[in-house]
Amino acid sequence: MPSQADEEAHQLSYLQKHMANILSLLADSTEGGDDDSLVLSVDKFEHLGFLIYFGEKGSAKISLSQNAPFFANSDPDMPAAPVPASQILDWLLQNISSTLEHIADRVSLKESGPSSSPDPDVQMADVGTGSLKPSVSHRGPSFIEGISKSSYVKQASDLKGTSVKVVNCHESVIYILAPLRYATIYGCSDATIVIGAVGKAIRVEHCERVHLITAARRICIANCRECVFFLGVNQQPLIVGDNHKLQVAPFNTYYSQLEEHMSQVGVDPNINRWDEPVALGLLDPHDSLSHPAGVSDVQAESASRVDPDQFTNFVIPNWLEIENAGPTKDNPFPLPDAYLASQQKNIKSLAEVKQILRETQLEENRKRELSSALHACFKDWLYASGNIRQLYCLQGE
Incomplete structure (x- = not known):
C-alpha cells in the first residue's frame, strides 16, 4: 500500500492532469464559442467543492468561492459576474503545484532527517490562499492487513496514530x-467492518460484498461491488469509478464511547446525508465488463437504498469494549x-413470537423437535446472510 503522502500526491496529480477537462464540463460558453469564451458562475464553481476545499486544519469549512480571489467577498444580493475558466484553471493549478511541492519537501525531509522527525500531514483541503501552515502528525497510519475468517478488534489505545488502513481482509x-x-x-471481501468515528474522510476501494458501518464527516467509494454501507455521514457520499450493486442505509449500531469519539473528531449526529449519494464520472467505454460494446458515455452507477423491511440493527458485543x-x-x-x-x-413481532412460545404447552419430545427446527433455521439464516462471521469472536484460539 502507498504511504499517506503518496496517496495525497497521486490524488493531486490526478486533479492537476484533469482539471482543465473538469472545468470545461462545468463552464458555460459565451458568444465566441471557443475555449477562451468559457466562463464559470459562482454556483458552478462551488461544484468543485466535491473534490477540493481550502482552509486551516480544524477550522470551520468555508465555501470554496470565498477562498477564491475572484469570488471572495461578493455581495449575496448581487451575484459575482462569471469568471473566465482559464483564470480559474491557472489559480487552481498554482495551488495544486504549491501543495505538491510541500508534499515533496515533507517526504524529502522525512527520508533525510532522523527517524524521530515528525511527519507533517498537509492536505489540499488545508492549503490556505496565503501561507501554508502544515500541522504535525507524529505517527503514520495503522495497518490491519490479511485478516481471514476471524474477528479482530482495535481500541483507541491500540492504534499508533489517527489514521487506519484495512487491507486485504476476507x-x-x-x-x-x-x-x-x-x-x-x-x-x-465478504467482511463486516465497523469504523467508529472518522473526522476527515473514509475511502473504500476495490471491495466486494463488504458491509461497512461508520460515522464519518465524508466518505468516498470507488470501484466496489455488492457492498452495503450503513452510514452516519455529514456530507453526501461520493461514488466514483466502476461500481456495481451498491446499497446505502442509515447508521445502525453503537458502542459506549461512540458519541465521545464523534465529538472528538467533529462528526455531527444531527446531520446524516446517507441517502444523498453523488456518482461522479463516466465508465470507460472500452471496458467490456462495465457495459456492452457500442455504448458510450455511460453515467457511473450510484447506490440504491436498503429496503426498510430488510434493515436491522448491528449489535457490537459489549465484551469487546475493554476500555x-x-x-x-x-x-x-x-x-x-x-x-x-x-x-x-x-x-x-419478536415479542409476539416469544409470548407464543412461552404460552404453548408441548410435551418434552415436541419441545426438542421445535428447538432443533429453530436452531436449523437460524443456522441456515446465518450462512445465507453472511452473519455467521459475527460468531468468529466466540471461537477459541
Whole structure:
C-alpha cells in the first residue's frame, strides 16, 4: 500500500492532469464559442467543492468561492459576474503545484532527517490562499492487513496514530472502535467492518460484498461491488469509478464511547446525508465488463437504498469494549421514519413470537423437535446472510 503522502500526491496529480477537462464540463460558453469564451458562475464553481476545499486544519469549512480571489467577498444580493475558466484553471493549478511541492519537501525531509522527525500531514483541503501552515502528525497510519475468517478488534489505545488502513481482509468481522482522522478500506471481501468515528474522510476501494458501518464527516467509494454501507455521514457520499450493486442505509449500531469519539473528531449526529449519494464520472467505454460494446458515455452507477423491511440493527458485543465504558446507550443518529417503523415492527413481532412460545404447552419430545427446527433455521439464516462471521469472536484460539 502507498504511504499517506503518496496517496495525497497521486490524488493531486490526478486533479492537476484533469482539471482543465473538469472545468470545461462545468463552464458555460459565451458568444465566441471557443475555449477562451468559457466562463464559470459562482454556483458552478462551488461544484468543485466535491473534490477540493481550502482552509486551516480544524477550522470551520468555508465555501470554496470565498477562498477564491475572484469570488471572495461578493455581495449575496448581487451575484459575482462569471469568471473566465482559464483564470480559474491557472489559480487552481498554482495551488495544486504549491501543495505538491510541500508534499515533496515533507517526504524529502522525512527520508533525510532522523527517524524521530515528525511527519507533517498537509492536505489540499488545508492549503490556505496565503501561507501554508502544515500541522504535525507524529505517527503514520495503522495497518490491519490479511485478516481471514476471524474477528479482530482495535481500541483507541491500540492504534499508533489517527489514521487506519484495512487491507486485504476476507470473511471476517473487524471492529475499529476509535476516533480517527482518516480511514482506508482496500481490497476486502465478504467482511463486516465497523469504523467508529472518522473526522476527515473514509475511502473504500476495490471491495466486494463488504458491509461497512461508520460515522464519518465524508466518505468516498470507488470501484466496489455488492457492498452495503450503513452510514452516519455529514456530507453526501461520493461514488466514483466502476461500481456495481451498491446499497446505502442509515447508521445502525453503537458502542459506549461512540458519541465521545464523534465529538472528538467533529462528526455531527444531527446531520446524516446517507441517502444523498453523488456518482461522479463516466465508465470507460472500452471496458467490456462495465457495459456492452457500442455504448458510450455511460453515467457511473450510484447506490440504491436498503429496503426498510430488510434493515436491522448491528449489535457490537459489549465484551469487546475493554476500555472505560462511555455514556452512549443507543444509535446517536435518528432513524428515518420508514426505518424506525420497520424496526419497531420487528421488535413487536419478536415479542409476539416469544409470548407464543412461552404460552404453548408441548410435551418434552415436541419441545426438542421445535428447538432443533429453530436452531436449523437460524443456522441456515446465518450462512445465507453472511452473519455467521459475527460468531468468529466466540471461537477459541
